[in-house]
Amino acid sequence: MHLSPPVDYRSLVDHMLTAIMQVSPNLEIEYLNSACEALLDISRTRAIGMPLLSILNEQDESFDTKAAVLRTLHTGQPYTRREAMLTIGLKDKAVDYSVSLIIDDRIGAIAHQHLLIEIQPIDRLLRINRDEHLAQQHQIARQLVRGVAHEIKNPLGGIRGATQLLARSLPDGSVSEFTEIIISEVDRLRTLADTMLGSRHLPSLQKVNIHEPLERVRSLILSQTKNTVQVIRDYDLSLPEVNADRDQMIQVMLNICVNAVQAISENPEIFSERDPKIILRTRIQRMFNINGVLHRSVIRVDLEDNGPGIPADIVESVFYPMVTGRASGTGLGLSIAQNIVHQHGGMIECQSEPGCTVFSLFLPWE
Numbered sequence: 001m002h003l004s005p006p007v008d009y010r011s012l013v014d015h016m017l018t019a020i021m022q023v024s025p026n027l028e029i030e031y032l033n034s035a036c037e038a039l040l041d042i043s044r045t046r047a048i049g050m051p052l053l054s055i056l057n058e059q060d061e062s063f064d065t066k067a068a069v070l071r072t073l074h075t076g077q078p079y080t081r082r083e084a085m086l087t088i089g090l091k092d093k094a095v096d097y098s099v100s101l102i103i104d105d106r107i108g109a110i111a112h113q114h115l116l117i118e119i120q121p122i123d124r125l126l127r128i129n130r131d132e133h134l135a136q137q138h139q140i141a142r143q144l145v146r147g148v149a150h151e152i153k154n155p156l157g158g159i160r161g162a163t164q165l166l167a168r169s170l171p172d173g174s175v176s177e178f179t180e181i182i183i184s185e186v187d188r189l190r191t192l193a194d195t196m197l198g199s200r201h202l203p204s205l206q207k208v209n210i211h212e213p214l215e216r217v218r219s220l221i222l223s224q225t226k227n228t229v230q231v232i233r234d235y236d237l238s239l240p241e242v243n244a245d246r247d248q249m250i251q252v253m254l255n256i257c258v259n260a261v262q263a264i265s266e267n268p269e270i271f272s273e274r275d276p277k278i279i280l281r282t283r284i285q286r287m288f289n290i291n292g293v294l295h296r297s298v299i300r301v302d303l304e305d306n307g308p309g310i311p312a313d314i315v316e317s318v319f320y321p322m323v324t325g326r327a328s329g330t331g332l333g334l335s336i337a338q339n340i341v342h343q344h345g346g347m348i349e350c351q352s353e354p355g356c357t358v359f360s361l362f363l364p365w366e
């Protein structure tokens with residue numbers, strides 16, 4: 001006879017992707033699985049024993065959570081709340097959740113009642129759809145820009161060559177002032193078109209400790225700003241290595257940090273109001289969805305500055321090519337950064353308000 005090994009239900013529940021909590025009849029948390037820890041941003045050791053209502057903290061004041069939960073406890077009638085807004089830490093999270101009664105009636109045990117709470121985050125789902133849609137739009141915009149760059153670049157070689165011939169055919173130098181202008185403008189356009197075209201080669205992947213490119217960027221920024229901007233490290237040194245193109249990672253981080261430095265230095269009043277600084281933060285992020293793929297854990301790199309923030313009129317479109325808030329900007333830095341991160345299977349997010357702008361890179365490593 002074939003005997004299957006006993007099922008370890010705790011481990012099973014802990015590996016589920018649905019967030020689950022068990023609550024005692026006096027509404028204290030007795031257990032939560034890993035997905036729930038990640039969703040509520042709280043560790044099991046801290047959460048156990050906490051009152052449920054301090055966590056299931058609904059913003060809808062017309063809904064009496066306590067009464068609803070007690071009703072389920074007393075009547076056994078389960079209930080589901082859809083699109084409930086919970087305040088978790090400092091953030092709002094939209095979730096669907098359901099509450100049901102479980103009665104522990106194992107033979108020999110005194111019947112115990114518990115509540116089972118299952119929580120599904122929904123803003124993630126909404127966001128994923130939106131992210132995919134945005135990623136597609138960016139892709140189209142990038143192709144358009146590359147197409148234009150190509151068309152600009154093609155005749156430039158001809159114009160440059162013809163201008164040189166013209167300059168040489170009139171040896172008295174009467175037009176050299178003008179031909180020099182044409183040539184230098186053509187060269188400027190060619191550099192711009194090259195940036196618009198972006199890198200043509202795919203990333204050459206190798207195992208990279210993400211702190212290596214960060215340290216490189218840190219020293220570049222410190223020397224560029226002559227140490228007038230602090231660059232603070234907040235690293236989780238236990239992070240695993242990622243498969244990445246080291247030079248391209250440097251470019252991504254540099255494009256983001258250079259923007260921060262420009263935003264800070266273009267607003268000199270920041271220097272008198274506070275110490276300008278950039279924070280480089282690395283963390284592990286659990287249960288993260290990138291373009292429809294759920295990763296158990298990804299590496300998260302936050303590049304934060306305390307500058308003026310992204311101008312409100314472009315905050316929604318900063319990752320598009322040619323979108324710039326600076327007079328001398330080409331608006332390509334972030335678009336290129338985003339393209340590189342996508343080629344690494346990752347994503348970039350940005351949150352900005354005056355005094356705090358954070359660009360977060362999410363990179364899969366497993």
Ligand SMILES: Nc1ncnc2c1ncn2[C@@H]1O[C@H](COP(=O)(O)OP(=O)(O)OP(=O)(O)O)[C@@H](O)[C@H]1O
Pocket residue numbers: 255259260263305307308309310311314318323324325326328329330331332333334335357
């Ligand atoms: N940390 C930041 N703080 C304030 N504004 C920012 C920040 N990062 C980006 N921006 C805004 O987003 C715009 C787009 O940035 P992006 O790097 O794509 O282009 P750019 O810096 O204008 O030009 P380029 O990088 O091609 O030289 C910037 O012009 C700036 O207005």
Ligand SMILES: [Mg+2]
Pocket residue numbers: 255258259332333334
């Ligand atoms: Mg830039």
